[in-house]
Amino acid sequence: MRTLDSREHRTRVNEFFYEKMKSSLAQLDVHSVKDDAIRKVDRSIRDTGSELPRAILGYQIAFLHTLKQFGSAAYAPLVIDSPNQQDQDRRHLERILRFIRDGRPSGTQLVLGLVDSAKQDFGGREIVLDRKYSLLLEDEYKKVGDEVRQYVDAALK
Numbered sequence: 001m002r003t004l005d006s007r008e009h010r011t012r013v014n015e016f017f018y019e020k021m022k023s024s025l026a027q028l029d030v031h032s033v034k035d036d037a038i039r040k041v042d043r044s045i046r047d048t049g050s051e052l053p054r055a056i057l058g059y060q061i062a063f064l065h066t067l068k069q070f071g072s073a074a075y076a077p078l079v080i081d082s083p084n085q086q087d088q089d090r091r092h093l094e095r096i097l098r099f100i101r102d103g104r105p106s107g108t109q110l111v112l113g114l115v116d117s118a119k120q121d122f123g124g125r126e127i128v129l130d131r132k133y134s135l136l137l138e139d140e141y142k143k144v145g146d147e148v149r150q151y152v153d154a155a156l157k
Contacts, residue, residue: 017041017066024058027099029092041066053085054096061103068105077109084116094118 021038025031030051037043041063045055057080068075083096097120104110112122129135136144 013066013070014040016069017062020062020065021058024062024099024103025055027103028054028058028095030055030058038062050086050088050092053083053088054092057083057096057099061099061105064108065105068108075108077111078104079111081113082115083112084114090118094120 018039025033025038030047032047032049032051033045033055037045038059045052045059047055064078067073080100083100084093088096093116097114097118100110100112101120101122110122110124
């Protein structure tokens with residue numbers, strides 16, 4: 001535990017995060033975030049306007065890279081719903097989507113909720129929701145419930 005809480009380890013983590021964050025902000029065309037705001041993992045992004053959602057996305061991806069590099073916990077899928085926050089212009093929307101596709105840590109499963117894919121190919125499977133207020137199919141409830149129940153029961157034991 002002492003090695004993980006040492007000054008040297010914290011420095012390596014923060015330097016790694018800082019480099020990932022600088023790269024993320026450049027790829028997302030964010031220029032208003034001050035250097036001091038990205039020097040350490042535990043800082044918060046304070047910005048306004050259309051750069052704010054891009055800066056937050058950059059922070060999240062840089063954080064995931066840092067977690068993957070230095071963490072030992074199980075790695076969950078990356079779930080992003082509606083990344084086009086504050087109605088980005090077409091050029092920035094394309095940057096955002098390319099960044100999500102190409103900038104996330106390798107091997108990261110992605111679940112992405114989109115209205116407009118800006119013609120970006122994410123591979124994988126696309127699910128089109130075409131019934132309002134209806135994500136699940138009623139005739140699948142029992143089958144899926146039975147499948148999930150075994151995992152819930154195992155976790156509760």
